[in-house]
Amino acid sequence: MKGIVLHSDAKSSGSQWGEIEITDDVELFAAVGPRDVKVRIEAAGVCGSDVALASGKFGIPTPLVMGHEGAGIVMEIGDAVTSCQVGDHVVLSTLNSCGHCSVCERGEPTLCGNPRSEWRMPFKLRGEELYQFAQTSCFAQETIVREHQAVTIPKEIPFPAAALIGCGVITGAGAIFNRAKVAFGDTVAVIGAGGVGLSAIQAAQLSGASRIVAIDVVPEKEELAKKFGATDFILSPADPAQAVLEIIPAGVNHAVEAVGSPQLLRECIDMAANGGNIVQLGMADIDTEASYTMYSLYQNKTLMGCRYGAARPRADFPMLADLYMQGKLNLDDLVSQVVTFESLFDAFEEVVAGKVARTVLQPY
DSSP states (O other): OOEEEEEEOHHHHOSTTOEEEEESOEEEOOOOOTTEEEEEEEEEEEOHHHHHHHHTSSOOOSSEEOOOOEEEEEEEEOTTOOSOOTTOEEEEOOOOOOSSSHHHHTTOGGGOSOOSSTTOOOEEETTEEEEEGGGTOOSBSEEEEEGGGEEEOOTTSOHHHHHHIIIIIHHHHHIIIIIIOOOTTOEEEEEOOSHHHHHHHHHHHHTTOSEEEEEESOTTHHHHHHHTTOSEEEEOOSOHHHHHHHHSTTOEEEEEEOSOOHHHHHHHHHHEEEEEEEEEOSOOOTTOOOOOOGGGGTTTOEEEEOSGGGOOHHHHHHHHHHHHHTTOSOOGGGEEEEEEGGGHHHHHHHHHHTOOSEEEEEOO
16 A cells, blocks of 8 residues: 655654655555554645654654554444444544553543553565554554544544644644633734644634734735634744734733744743743754743743643544534635645645645545
């Protein structure tokens, strides 16, 4: 079957995107276990994390099948699977949480300390076993995931839009709903108006925020940011915090860094109001350090990490799908273009340039 294989990342190979092969020779050889679900991938988003993976930011073992933001159709289920049936449409979650530890039982699967089979190898390429990236590997025509990773959605949702729920949308929206807990009338600033940032902006609007400031380096993002709910747009200046404070002198109740820059994280701290939240959402190299003065948090400011939108996929994904079906959540305009696997490198360039919300790949 067709798939995209990362043989070695950029740091190992010395090339821009590492050694990537788009091939028809990937084999999904693993058997479907009792709690497994085999999915035919219909659409997969190209996320900043895919670029980071190829660039070597994560230091993940290779070779592997890429992709982690996908949706598709259930092809086969294990004997013990009860949450979906063959033919169901599903969005895939990257969380392979155990489901029975104390944090899973209290509804915080992103904090699970006992992920199962983190480095599964269900694929082969010309006899060599391949790792599964982010427990999903959506850049393939078929994959196998755990039952709790395949979350059913209405069949009316187009696959390209549905795929984005599994990473970009839940990461951005979850930061607002689950982590910052934006309240009606709050003020919000979001640095970075890509797929994740736009989802945070839209979630802030749904939460009833009174002022939502979007900040980006790409002028064309203004129209898109305002379509998703931004009340103000700032073309990123040398001092984003000062620009925000000129609009909202007391600072914002919630400042979201959706780029992955330690400098911009400091800007978020400075633009946050006393008692405000700062959400670190963007992902930098795993060894990147950030610095700030201790006094900058003195007035009861809260600096928050946020993994995967603090998601509860089996609750949050259906909620987001329902909002889409009601016409309240705009997923369609997040899909900038739908292309084939062969356009992967063009999609990477567009992610780096920041000129698209999301490119979606279709494997057929």
